[in-house]
Each structure stands twice: as C-alpha cells, then as structure tokens.
Amino acid sequence: MRQFEVPAYAAVSDTGFIFLGNSGETFNLNEIGKEIFDLIRLKRNTEEVFKEILENYEVDRQTFERDFEDFINRLLSYGLIKEI
Amino acid sequence: MENKKRYERPVVLKQFSGFMNKFGSRPTTATRTEVDGIPVNELVEKYGSPLFVISERKIRENQRRANRIFKTRYPKVQFAWSYKTNYLNAVCSIFHQEGSWAEVVSGFEYDKARSLGVKGEHIIFNGPDKDKPALRRAISEGSKIHIDHFDELYDIIEIAAELDKKAIVAIRVNMDTGIYPKWDRFGFNYENGEAKQALRRIMTSPGLKLTGLHTHIGTYMMSVDAYKLAADKMVELAGWLKKEYDHILDYIDLGGGFPSNNTLNGQYLPAEQILPTLEQFADAITTSLLELPYPKDELPVLFLETGRALIDDAAHLISTVLAMKRLSDGRRAMIIDAGVNLLFTKFWYKHQITPAQDGGMMTEETAIYGPLCMNIDVMAESITLPVMKKGDKVVIDYVGAYDMTQWMQFIQMRPNVVMIMEDKSIELVREAESLEYLATNEKLPEKLRNFKI
Ligand SMILES: Cc1ncc(COP(=O)(O)O)c(C=O)c1O
Numbered sequence: 359m360r361q362f363e364v365p366a367y368a369a370v371s372d373t374g375f376i377f378l379g380n381s382g383e384t385f386n387l388n389e390i391g392k393e394i395f396d397l398i399r400l401k402r403n404t405e406e407v408f409k410e411i412l413e414n415y416e417v418d419r420q421t422f423e424r425d426f427e428d429f430i431n432r433l434l435s436y437g438l439i440k441e442i
Numbered sequence: 443m444e445n446k447k448r449y450e451r452p453v454v455l456k457q458f459s460g461f462m463n464k465f466g467s468r469p470t471t472a473t474r475t476e477v478d479g480i481p482v483n484e485l486v487e488k489y490g491s492p493l494f495v496i497s498e499r500k501i502r503e504n505q506r507r508a509n510r511i512f513k514t515r516y517p518k519v520q521f522a523w524s525y526k527t528n529y530l531n532a533v534c535s536i537f538h539q540e541g542s543w544a545e546v547v548s549g550f551e552y553d554k555a556r557s558l559g560v561k562g563e564h565i566i567f568n569g570p571d572k573d574k575p576a577l578r579r580a581i582s583e584g585s586k587i588h589i590d591h592f593d594e595l596y597d598i599i600e601i602a603a604e605l606d607k608k609a610i611v612a613i614r615v616n617m618d619t620g621i622y623p624k625w626d627r628f629g630f631n632y633e634n635g636e637a638k639q640a641l642r643r644i645m646t647s648p649g650l651k652l653t654g655l656h657t658h659i660g661t662y663m664m665s666v667d668a669y670k671l672a673a674d675k676m677v678e679l680a681g682w683l684k685k686e687y688d689h690i691l692d693y694i695d696l697g698g699g700f701p702s703n704n705t706l707n708g709q710y711l712p713a714e715q716i717l718p719t720l721e722q723f724a725d726a727i728t729t730s731l732l733e734l735p736y737p738k739d740e741l742p743v744l745f746l747e748t749g750r751a752l753i754d755d756a757a758h759l760i761s762t763v764l765a766m767k768r769l770s771d772g773r774r775a776m777i778i779d780a781g782v783n784l785l786f787t788k789f790w791y792k793h794q795i796t797p798a799q800d801g802g803m804m805t806e807e808t809a810i811y812g813p814l815c816m817n818i819d820v821m822a823e824s825i826t827l828p829v830m831k832k833g834d835k836v837v838i839d840y841v842g843a844y845d846m847t848q849w850m851q852f853i854q855m856r857p858n859v860v861m862i863m864e865d866k867s868i869e870l871v872r873e874a875e876s877l878e879y880l881a882t883n884e885k886l887p888e889k890l891r892n893f894k895i
Contacts, residue, residue: 390452416449
C-alpha cells in the first residue's frame, strides 16, 4: 500500500485541468484520472483508491492495477504528486 | 452492477502551449467501426486478426470511374490490370469482368493470367525478365510483348523464326519527363536515339510485327506535365514511324503511375489536397494524343496500366492491439498484430490508422509498432490516438496496392484475406497460411532428421 500527496502549488479545475504554480506548466486529466487525482488529494491510500474505482467502474482489478501503476508513474514524473 | 461507469484508462497529458497540434487535421475522436458496411468486430470474430478486407464494390467503382474519365476524352481506351499491384485471383477477376486486359511482368504472372482464363492476345507482357520459355509461350499465344532491351529483341527474333510465327511486339521507351530521379533503366531511351534504333531493327525483321509503343514513366507521379511530355514524345515517335515506314500503330500505352490517395512519408499535407485529379491526367494525355498525324478513324488505342490508383483505397487492414507500453522517455507506444511484414508500403506511406471503437475525448501521441521482433517494424512514429487498450482494433486504410503482393512470410504467416461482395456477403479469397503450407517446399536431408538435446 502506498500513499501520495498533491503539492500545494498544484491547482485543479473541475474539468481536470491542472496548473502548476511553481513552473507554469499545465496538464489535462480525463474523467477517471481526475477522480483518482482528487482521491489522492484527499489523502486516500492506494487500497482506498482501488476500492473506490473498482466499485464504480466496469473494470477488473488486474487491468486497473496495470493502468494505475502507469498513471501514478506519469504523475510522479511530472511532479504532480509525491510519495509520502 | 449495471450502474457502473464505462472504464477508460486514467490519463494525464502535459499541455504544450505555443503551438497547435501539428499532427492532427483530422478529428482525433474519429473512429471506424465498420469496413464497407460490415462491423469490424464481426469480421475479426469470424476471420481472425490481422485481416485484409477488400471491397468488390469499390474496385468496380474505381475502374468504371477511370473508364468514364478517359473514354469521354478519347475514342479508344483499353485498361490492362497491372498484376504485380495486386494479383489475388479475386481481384484480377473483377478487373477482367470490368473489361481490363492483363499486364504482366514475368513468366509466372503470365501463367497466372492465362490460368484465370485471359487469352494470350489480351495480355501485355512487360518487364526486363522474360525468359525463353515464357517468350515462346507469349509469341505462340499472340500476346503483346513490350521489349525492354536488345538482348530480348534478339531472343524474340530467334524464337519467332523457330516457331515460324510472327511475334506481336512494342518497345518500352524511357525518357526525360522532368522527373528526378530519371527512370532510364527500363526500355530504350528516347533522347539518345536508342528507341528509334530499336524500332528500325524491328521494322526490318520479318518475324516481328510492331503494333505499339509503351512507356511507364514512374509510379505515384504527382506531375501532370510529366504525362503531357511523355505523350508528346510518344506522338513524335509514332509520327516518325508513319513518315519513315508509313507504319500505323494499333496502340500507344502510357503505362501506370497515377497516385493513390495515400500520403507519402515526409509529405506534410494530406494527399488529396496536393494531388492532381485523374481528370487532369486524362486531359494532358488525351489532348496530346489527339495531335497525332493519323487519319482520325485510325487513331491508336490508348492503353493504360493503372495500378495503385484503382486498388489502393479498395482494401483495408484490420489489426488488434497486443499491448500498450511506455518508451524510456515516457512516450506512449502501442504494439499491434500487423507489421511491415504485411504492410510493405509502410516504407513509402503514412497510412491512415483509425481506432475501430469509440475512445474518450482524451488523446495521446502514440508510436505504433508491429509484432515483429525487429527494430524496423514501425507502423507510425507518432500519431494522435484516443486512449486505447489491449484487445482494441484499428483499421489501416489504403492497403490495396503492392501490399498483398510484396508482403513477406517473416516471423508471422500471412493472414486471411476476405472480400466484401457487392451484396454484402463475405468471401474468404485467400486463406491464412499454415505451417503445412510453409513446409510444402522444404526438404530436410536424411542425416539431419534426428537430434538429442
Ligand atoms: C510497366 C508497369 N506498368 C504499370 C505499373 C503500375 O503502376 P502504378 O501502380 O503506379 O499505376 C507498373 C508499376 O510500377 C509498371 O512497372
């Protein structure tokens, strides 16, 4: 189980648009990406994120695990989240 | 359970400000769930993936349109289907049903046309490689032999004498049409007088009957002027034959070469925005031919050996996503089950590749690789696609020309080819290859048959 946080300088709009105040970079999230990002912002750990998504989306655990891993790696490399 | 939302992989995309998406003039949400009216999923379920799909309707439409365009500009026009462009029996037969002759460039292609029921007299025999048995057959069956070089000319003189039969011949002429690089390796050169020298030799050979002149100035030609120049030079040669020998030709053959709507690698604008239309090519050629100093009722037939322009857009390749992955720099990559083994024209063209299922609004720059364990197997360096996953399908367009002949049996075997008939029934026109098929011609020496590891 892992835990991440969103840095204070990241501003997120309702439509999934992210603005990084420290660098001026901007990003877009798709709907489910936005949902996961919000959960992380609310300090949910990965197990809680999994539970939430698997309950609400037509996806099996294995598929989601693979996609989630990739998504988290992207967010980390863009500096949009940090592992704590 | 039924209230669950449709799943799409989570995506985050970095926005690059300052420039517009340089790849996409097409809407990135475009999908293609059907091919010629048949659902992609249905085709794959029945015939597997990858799968070539050919449209009978489209081939006929293309040939009829080309006939119309040329026949409304010039009284006598005859198309000959360029076998090497696509010589699946089903494809050739459609062209023959539409009235086209066969244009072949080897003994094997010649035999193929004959086995489909094309008479020798309706075969144009081109190319630098016509061996003696093939020439013997072509001469005795009265096909039109387009001579490529002097060595062939002498072979024909010899065989005609041996068979005591007149060989029906034309020469292939190469010329400067302002195109670079010059195509001067096929046939006899116009500018340096070699063409006339060959014609003289033919006119003084009792065993040969000169019926035409042939040129094929290149392929995927984007210049109307080049055809005008070529036709002018053919008209000059025909005029010279008339003046010198009072000889009237049955036909002038301007070969193939009109471009298809595929976009070339490195070409920035989509093909349909920069290519001349078939009407423009037809105008250039026919206005020139009408200048011939012939009695009007004796105008030669205009032969055309159009290949890619008649078939490219009549075939599609359906392929399945095998895996999604990341490259070391974070870029998206997708592996699909069709590679350059099936799509030889990848080395030429930037094919249109379209997802076969709805994706979300989000798009990603994606590199597409084929299934071969080889670095050359790149299907697209970078293309804008919606979020895709393993098992999704894509449709690759404009794969009718030169792919189903130049495909290779390399690492993978060649897949099924189906034809969607005019009544929307589906016919398997080439069955997927099997290990038995591959083994048919192999011989394993006795001493190599056993081993212990
Ligand atoms: C002699 C000859 N005729 C016709 C063709 C068909 O050409 P295209 O497919 O460019 O129309 C070719 C192909 O290069 C050819 O070599």
